Amino acid sequence: MTEKPKFAMYWAASCGGCEIAVLNIHEKILDVDANFDVVFWPVAMDAKYKDVEAMEDGSILLTLFNGGIRNDENEHIAKLLRKKSKILVAFGSCANEGCIPGLANLSDSREIVHTAFNTISTDNPHEIYPMTSYDVPEGEIHIPKILPVLKTLDQVVDVDYYMPGCPPESHQIAAVIDLVVDVLHGKAELPPKGTVIGAGNSTVCDECKRTRNVKTIKSFQRIWGVAPDPSLCLLEQGIPCNGPATRSGCNARCPTAGAQCIGCYGPAEGVADYGARLISAFASVIDAKDPQEIDRILDGLVDPTGQFYRFNLAGSLLKAAVPAWKAESTHEKEKA
Amino acid sequence: MTDSFEPTIIGFTCNWCSYRAADLAGTARIKYPPNVRLIRLMCSGRLDPTFVFKALANGADGVIITGCHPGECHYIEQNYKALRRFHLMKRTLQGLGLEPGRVKLIWASAAEGAKFASEITAFVEEIRALGPLHWGKNGSAPSPTVEAVQEKVEVPA
Ligand code: SF4
Numbered sequence: 001m002t003e004k005p006k007f008a009m010y011w012a013a014s015c016g017g018c019e020i021a022v023l024n025i026h027e028k029i030l031d032v033d034a035n036f037d038v039v040f041w042p043v044a045m046d047a048k049y050k051d052v053e054a055m056e057d058g059s060i061l062l063t064l065f066n067g068g069i070r071n072d073e074n075e076h077i078a079k080l081l082r083k084k085s086k087i088l089v090a091f092g093s094c095a096n097e098g099c100i101p102g103l104a105n106l107s108d109s110r111e112i113v114h115t116a117f118n119t120i121s122t123d124n125p126h127e128i129y130p131m132t133s134y135d136v137p138e139g140e141i142h143i144p145k146i147l148p149v150l151k152t153l154d155q156v157v158d159v160d161y162y163m164p165g166c167p168p169e170s171h172q173i174a175a176v177i178d179l180v181v182d183v184l185h186g187k188a189e190l191p192p193k194g195t196v197i198g199a200g201n202s203t204v205c206d207e208c209k210r211t212r213n214v215k216t217i218k219s220f221q222r223i224w225g226v227a228p229d230p231s232l233c234l235l236e237q238g239i240p241c242n243g244p245a246t247r248s249g250c251n252a253r254c255p256t257a258g259a260q261c262i263g264c265y266g267p268a269e270g271v272a273d274y275g276a277r278l279i280s281a282f283a284s285v286i287d288a289k290d291p292q293e294i295d296r297i298l299d300g301l302v303d304p305t306g307q308f309y310r311f312n313l314a315g316s317l318l319k320a321a322v323p324a325w326k327a328e329s330t331h332e333k334e335k336a
Numbered sequence: 337m338t339d340s341f342e343p344t345i346i347g348f349t350c351n352w353c354s355y356r357a358a359d360l361a362g363t364a365r366i367k368y369p370p371n372v373r374l375i376r377l378m379c380s381g382r383l384d385p386t387f388v389f390k391a392l393a394n395g396a397d398g399v400i401i402t403g404c405h406p407g408e409c410h411y412i413e414q415n416y417k418a419l420r421r422f423h424l425m426k427r428t429l430q431g432l433g434l435e436p437g438r439v440k441l442i443w444a445s446a447a448e449g450a451k452f453a454s455e456i457t458a459f460v461e462e463i464r465a466l467g468p469l470h471w472g473k474n475g476s477a478p479s480p481t482v483e484a485v486q487e488k489v490e491v492p493a
């Protein structure tokens with residue numbers, strides 16, 4: 001019997017939801033097992049980094065990489081898996097655009113460590129922090145070093161395909177697995193490098209069944225404060241829905257269920273900056289000409305930066321906020 | 337260091353008013369500092385916030401947006417749209433830690449060459465006082481593969 005092609009999946013800075021989403025394809029997971037030899041998948045099987053290091057370059061056919069690049073361990077494994085894999089897929093929002101872990105790019109990374117180890121949730125009167133290296137009789141041991149700015153996978157290594165979503169919808173994962181299996185059996189061809197797979201090419205609005213009229217917004221509403229009309233476009237009702245800038249692929253799940261789209265499928269095709277596109281979209285429908293009136297309406301959008309960059313900050317044009325860049329600059333100086 | 341700091345400023349102008357105001361300032365030989373690189377749009381309403389973010393991400397220290405006075409837009413009311421975008425963009429940029437003074441909106445009609453020149457002069461000084469921005473470049477070299485990633489092209493909605 002010929003050897004099965006090899007499959008790997010890895011999680012860097014992520015929540016584990018992408019892994020669950022893969023398992024959520026139910027019996028389709030058996031197709032993965034039937035067609036692939038799973039060689040590395042920390043969440044599902046025991047494997048050591050040194051096993052991967054020992055593999056021949058390019059010997060893994062398909063690697064699904066989820067998670068952003070938060071520390072030097074993530075960076076090392078991203079580079080390692082790039083070298084060992086023929087096809088590297090940025091899998092899920094974190095690897096594509098930073099996602100929720102990327103929101104840490106709003107802050108100085110030292111402040112993040114401080115919050116984690118020395119605030120109300122942790123009683124730490126002596127301000128004891130983890131050390132990144134420590135001498136023990138057996139030698140020096142290390143823990144990963146946090147990077148000042150979280151990066152997306154393609155900011156660190158070359159990526160073949162992008163699969164968005166937080167997490168990617170299971171039916172989309174199943175479709176991608178079908179495609180790969182067809183390719184293996186010579187029944188289909190791989191899409192061109194750089195293609196976004198497992199998602200649509202238009203916007204969530206395009207898939208949304210809600211009725212749209214001419215939008216004019218006199219005030220923004222928070223979703224928990226109103227009972228939205230079940231069939232009318234949410235944005236039209238003043239509920240900040242990110243549908244206009246978000247990539248289709250989820251069948252407009254959230255607006256269908258009565259909640260606004262928060263943008264987990266990332267920027268739609270042709271959108272260079274997700275937040276900028278939404279600023280245009282929202283500002284266009286605000287019904288005011290007077291600067292004070294405009295400001296009054298905008299006060300209803302409580303956290304515009306969070307609203308527009310919840311998933312996309314690390315992948316946006318500006319990538320991180322000033323405090324994170326400042327920390328990065330000190331970090332670089334210390335290294336030099 | 338800031339003594340010799342010459343700010344790099346990107347200015348967006350409207351074809352029908354502020355671009356002509358800049359032209360008028362030129363023909364009238366009114367001097368203003370050369371720090372501003374002007375980009376002509378058909379209307380301030382064409383100003384996509386993406387342009388501003390791209391300017392800041394690529395080394396601009398400040399961005400000035402100029403358009404026709406309220407009520408005088410060639411395309412009826414697109415300058416109001418520019419005004420609303422500007423307000424929302426500014427709030428978003430403040431959330432990212434940008435000083436509010438680095439992005440400015442002014443109105444200048446085609447007849448206001450002198451006003452245009454003095455606004456630019458004032459803005460250059462304001463940015464000079466704020467110092468260099470160097471967004472994302474505070475000593476950090478871009479990772480080598482970043483160049484290899486194809487630059488995304490914005491397709492208007
Ligand atoms: S803005 Fe939201 S609710 Fe309105 S059409 Fe788009 S996705 Fe649907």
Ligand code: SF4
Pocket residue numbers: 166204246247250251252253254255260261262263264265266
């Ligand atoms: S509607 Fe928006 S937030 Fe909800 S699943 Fe779809 S892309 Fe994600």
